[in-house]
Structures are given as structure tokens and as C-alpha cells.
Amino acid sequence: MASDHGPTDLAARYAAVTSYLFDLKVSHGINFGIDRMRAFAAALGNPESQLPLVHVAGTNGKGSVVAMLDSILRAAGWRVGMYTSPHLVMLGERVQVDRRPLSPEEIVAYVDELRGVVEQQAGAVEAEASPSFFEFMTGMALLQFCRKRCDIGLVEVGLGGRLDATNIVVPELSIITSIGMDHCEILGHSLSEVAAEKAGIIKPGVPVVIGRMPSEAEQAIRARAAERGAAVHSVREAFGEALSDYPQTNLEGDYQRWNAATATLAAQVLGPRWKLTPEKIADGLGRVDWCGRWQRMQVGGRLLILDSSHNPEGAGVLENNLARLVAETGRQPVVIAGVLGAARAQPLLEAISRHASTLHLVVPKQSRACSLDELLGLVPTAFRGKVICDTVERLFPEPAECAAGGPDDVIVVTGSIYLIGEVLARLAPPSRAPEPRLQDF
Numbered sequence: 001m002a003s004d005h006g007p008t009d010l011a012a013r014y015a016a017v018t019s020y021l022f023d024l025k026v027s028h029g030i031n032f033g034i035d036r037m038r039a040f041a042a043a044l045g046n047p048e049s050q051l052p053l054v055h056v057a058g059t060n061g062k063g064s065v066v067a068m069l070d071s072i073l074r075a076a077g078w079r080v081g082m083y084t085s086p087h088l089v090m091l092g093e094r095v096q097v098d099r100r101p102l103s104p105e106e107i108v109a110y111v112d113e114l115r116g117v118v119e120q121q122a123g124a125v126e127a128e129a130s131p132s133f134f135e136f137m138t139g140m141a142l143l144q145f146c147r148k149r150c151d152i153g154l155v156e157v158g159l160g161g162r163l164d165a166t167n168i169v170v171p172e173l174s175i176i177t178s179i180g181m182d183h184c185e186i187l188g189h190s191l192s193e194v195a196a197e198k199a200g201i202i203k204p205g206v207p208v209v210i211g212r213m214p215s216e217a218e219q220a221i222r223a224r225a226a227e228r229g230a231a232v233h234s235v236r237e238a239f240g241e242a243l244s245d246y247p248q249t250n251l252e253g254d255y256q257r258w259n260a261a262t263a264t265l266a267a268q269v270l271g272p273r274w275k276l277t278p279e280k281i282a283d284g285l286g287r288v289d290w291c292g293r294w295q296r297m298q299v300g301g302r303l304l305i306l307d308s309s310h311n312p313e314g315a316g317v318l319e320n321n322l323a324r325l326v327a328e329t330g331r332q333p334v335v336i337a338g339v340l341g342a343a344r345a346q347p348l349l350e351a352i353s354r355h356a357s358t359l360h361l362v363v364p365k366q367s368r369a370c371s372l373d374e375l376l377g378l379v380p381t382a383f384r385g386k387v388i389c390d391t392v393e394r395l396f397p398e399p400a401e402c403a404a405g406g407p408d409d410v411i412v413v414t415g416s417i418y419l420i421g422e423v424l425a426r427l428a429p430p431s432r433a434p435e436p437r438l439q440d441f
Contacts, residue, residue, distance in 0.1 A: 014104045017111035018091065024133040032163035032186075040131045040139055041168055043117050047142035048169045051081075051150055054266065055169050057157040057198045058177030060313050061211060061259045064251065064290055065177050066154045068263035072284030073152060074098060076275050081145035081153035083138070083166075088291055088421035089428065095141040097148040099289065102140070110140045134158050135165045152274075160187050162200020174201050174208040174230070175266055177259065179217035180313030184343070192220040199224035207231045207269050211262040233269050235261045249285040252294045255317045260285050292420040294321055299402045299427065303410045305333075306424070308417040315347035318414060322355035325410065332357035332385075333412045334405035336395060337375070338364040338419040345370050346378050348415060353383035356412075360390040360404055364419040392419070396426035 041048055054069065056062045063084050073080045079098055087093035092102035102110070118130055131139065145153040155171070157164045160183070179195045187197045195217035202208050202221075208230050210221055218234070225232045239245050239261045249260040263285065267276040295306045305325070309318035326332055335356040339345035352359060361375040370378075372389045379387055395404050404411050413423050 010104060010108065013108045017108050020111060020115065021091075021133055021136065024131070024136060032160070034163060034165060034167050036131060037135045037138065037165040037168050039121070040117075040135055041142070043121055044114075044139050044143060047139075047146045050146045052152045053169050053171040054152065054154050054173045054175065054270075055157070055166065055171040055201050056154065056175045056177065057161040057164075057201050058175070058211065059180040059182050059194070059198075059311065060317075061177035061255065061262065062156050062175075064256060064259045064288075064293055065175060065211075065263050065266070066156050067290035068249065068260060068285060068288050069154055069266060070099070071288045072263060072267050072276060072281050073274065075284035075287070076277075076280040078151040078274065079149065081141070081148065081150040082156075083141035083145075083153065084156045085134070085137070085158055086417060086421075088417070089425045094137055095144050097144060097150060102144065106144075107140075110143070111136075114139060132165070138165045157198070157201065159183060160200070161198040163197075164201075167201055170203050171206060173266060173270055174203065174206055175210075175262065176201070176208065176213075176221055177211040177262055178313065179213040179221075180311060182311040182313065182344070191217040195220035196224065202228050202230050204228045205230060207233060209233045209235070209262060209266045209269055211235050212258050233265055235265055238265050247282070247285055249288055251288055251290060252296075253317060253321055256293065291424065292417060297427070299400055299411070302402070302405075302407070303329075304402060305410070305412045306420050307412065307414045308420045309348060309414050311344050312347045315351045318348065319351035319354065322351065322412070325412070326355055329410055331408075331410070333410040334358045334360070336360040336362060336390070336404060336411065336413045336419075336423075337415045338362040338392075339370050339375070339415040340364070340366060340368045340418070342370060342374060342378060345375060345415075349375070349378050350380055352414070353380045353385075356383075356385055357409075358386045358388065358405065359383070360388045360395060362390050362392050362395070362419065364392075364416045364422060366416065366418045369416065369418075392422050392426060396423055399427055 056066050066082055066084055070080050070082050082096045085094050092107060095102045155166050155169055157166050176198050179191055187194045191214050199221045202224050208225055212235055222232055243254055243257060246257040247260040247264045249256050264281055267281050292306050292308045297304045332355055335352050339348055361372055363369045396402055402411055
């Protein structure tokens with residue numbers, strides 16, 4: 001994948017290709033439909049047809065389930081590709097093989113190569129029909145999986161399912177982790193409508209695993225599966241309602257045990273070919289690596305928890321975790337929160353207000369982020385703690401340093417996954433500088 005575009009210095013070339021990708025974001029925005037992606041994949045030689053894939057959709061938990069399946073499959077000795085979004089700090093996190101992200105060198109080479117494909121197509125299609133940023137990254141991921149000779153690839157849906165660029169794949173297994181009310185302006189204003197959009201990933205004859213979800217959503221998914229002749233495997237049917245019967249994982253929280261059950265059931269449905277024995281499944285679930293999901297860190301001798309609870313379904317999970325944290329530590333935490341959209345912010349702030357001693361409101365560097373005024377207006381009037389309008393830069397002035405709270409306080413950072421990425425970048429060494437422009441969608 002030799003490069004013949006732009007400057008020869010890697011840093012300058014990387015800046016140039018990320019600028020190109022950002023321009024795709026600006027020109028296309030969030031642009032759904034799979035016809036463009038089908039044409040792009042065909043121009044790339046249809047890499048999606050060259051290896052087994054698992055396709056994962058859902059309102060919450062899809063990234064965690066992908067990470068769990070990756071860990072299970074690697075515990076059994078397989079070479080695994082992962083495609084997830086968004087990234088936390090570096091763009092290459094979106095495309096990983098055996099948990100090694102794409103390097104800047106690889107990204108430069110891929111962008112140069114794929115840009116050449118796009119330019120060859122340009123004479124035959126309108127500008128609006130050229131690939132979007134997400135489609136570009138999807139093509140990059142599928143090519144990387146093939147070229148690195150992955151045994152299997154795990155593909156996370158970007159948004160929705162039916163019209164998502166990843167829906168060109170015909171996988172060995174489909175997974176729908178959960179259904180909640182999120183992205184309603186795109187996916188629908190009822191659980192059944194949202195579920196129907198996510199059920200759009202179900203392919204004829206391909207089994208589907210479904211996680212715990214409301215009955216209205218489950219009915220919509222089962223109806224779609226019946227139309228497509230796809231067998232449905234339900235976590236509730238396999239594991240029941242008692243959390244004590246659900247698999248253990250090293251990731252904290254009840255919801256991660258629900259996700260672990262989804263990953264376990266998926267591993268079982270994949271079948272004997274993959275040699276995913278109960279021992280390998282337990283081994284994989286005990287060593288999952290997935291940042292920003294009730295992730296505990298020590299910063300300046302204090303406990304810092306990073307948790308990307310970012311929508312109404314996640315608010316209930318966050319409340320349970322905060323209540324457990326108060327019981328564990330004997331004190332209310334200091335919470336730092338930044339959210340995208342009032343519909344997401346309100347239930348999160350209500351949950352936070354019942355458990356926090358102090359609330360720092362921040363605005364993630366993201367075009368859809370709630371302003372400080374919007375966040376202030378959504379803080380419940382019943383909250384008696386201190387509310388501070390703040391910035392990530394002031395709160396995390398140096399690596400391994402947090403300015404919030406006192407020496408004995410526990411700090412929780414929650415809300416948008418983009419905020420978690422900003423904080424991780426501030427805590428990391430300078431060499432791990434974030435790429436905020438590529439986080440805008």
C-alpha cells in the first residue's frame with residue numbers, strides 16, 4: 001500500500017489524511033443508505049465476503065459484547081478483527097486485529113489507496129454518491145481483516161442497522177444486544193420502531209442472538225426474524241431472570257453480566273467449528289479489555305471512574321452503579337458530566353443528582369454537545385449539592401492529575417463517550433494526543 005500522495009514526513013502525511021477524512025464528515029454528515037457502500041465494497045473486491053463475520057447492533061452494549069466475543073475467540077486461539085466506533089483517543093482504535101489498532105502508517109497507506117479507488121469512481125458517480133467517512137472506515141476495516149488473515153471479524157453497527165453502512169455484510173451470526181429510546185429522530189419514536197430498524201441487520205437463514213430487552217422490542221425483532229427464516233436465540237430464555245445465573249466477567253456492573261450472557265450465548269450459537277468450550281468462554285470473559293465502561297483508575301492517589309452512560313437506557317444502569325459506589329465508599333462522589341442532547345442529558349442528570357455531592361458540568365468538543373446553559377437548566381431543582389460550570393482542560397490540567405474535589409473524594413466522569421475520550425487523552429502521555437476533529441460524528 002505505497003503512498004504517492006502528499007508530504008513524505010509521517011506526521012504531516014497523517015495530518016493530511018485525517019484532514020481528508022474530516023472533509024468527508026463535513027461534506028456527507030450522517031448519510032444513511034447502503035447502496036453507496038455496496039458500490040464501494042465492490043470496487044474494493046468485496047472484502048466482506050472473504051471471511052466469516054459477526055454483525056452486532058443494539059442501543060447499548062454492542063461495543064462491550066464485541067469486546068467480550070473478541071476475548072473469547074482469542075482465548076480459543078483464533079485471529080480476530082474488530083470494527084467498532086467511535087474511537088476514544090486515536091482513530092486507529094476503530095479497526096483492530098488481535099487488539100492491535102491501525103497505526104498512523106497503516107491509516108496513511110489505506111487512505112491513499114482508498115482515495116485512489118474513490119477517484120476512479122468519481123467519473124461515474126455524483127459527488128454525493130462517493131463514500132462517507134464511516135463508509136470509508138468500514139471499507140478500511142474489511143480490507144484489514146482480509147489482509148491480516150483474520151479467522152473471523154466482529155463488526156459493530158454504527159447507528160441503527162437497516163440503513164447502516166455495515167449492513168452490506170452477510171454474517172455467520174447477527175446479534176442485537178438491547179433496545180432503548182435513542183436517536184429517535186432517525187430510528188423512530190417507539191420501541192417497536194427502533195427495534196425494527198435494528199432488526200434490519202437480520203439476514204435470511206442467519207441465526208440472531210437477542211439480549212434482554214422490553215417485550216415490545218422483542219416482538220418486533222422476532223417478527224422480522226420470522227420473515228427472514230432466521231432462528232432467534234434469547235438471553236432470557238437461555239439464562240432466565242436471576243442475575244446470579246448469568247456469566248461472570250471482569251467488567252463491573254449488572255449490565256455487563258447481561259452483556260456477558262449475550263456474548264456467551266453468541267459463542268454457543270457459533271457452533272463447534274470455533275471450539276468455544278465453556279472453559280474458553282469463561283477465560284475470555286475474565287480478561288475483557290474495554291475502556292470507559294465503569295473503568296476504575298487511580299489518579300493522584302484517588303479513585304477515578306470513567307463511564308460512558310450516555311442515553312436514557314444507560315441512565316438506569318448509571319444510577320445502580322452510583323448507588324453501589326456510595327454503599328462501597330460510604331460517601332457521595334464528585335461527578336463530572338457532559339452529554340449530547342437534552343433527551344439524553346435529562347435522565348442522566350436526574351440519576352446523578354440522587355447520588356452526587358458536587359456536579360461539574362462540561363461541554364465535550366462535539367458539535368451536538370449540550371451547552372452549559374442547557375445542562376444547567378436540566379439539573380433537578382431538588383439537587384442540593386454544588387453545581388460548577390467547568391472545562392475538561394481545567395479539571396484535568398496534566399497527565400495523572402484531576403482538579404475536582406478534595407483528597408478523599410471519589411470522582412466519576414460520565415455522559416458522552418466523546419467526553420470519556422477527551423479525559424483519557426488528558427490523562428495519557430503527550431504522545432497520545434487526541435484527534436477531536438475525527439470525533440465529530
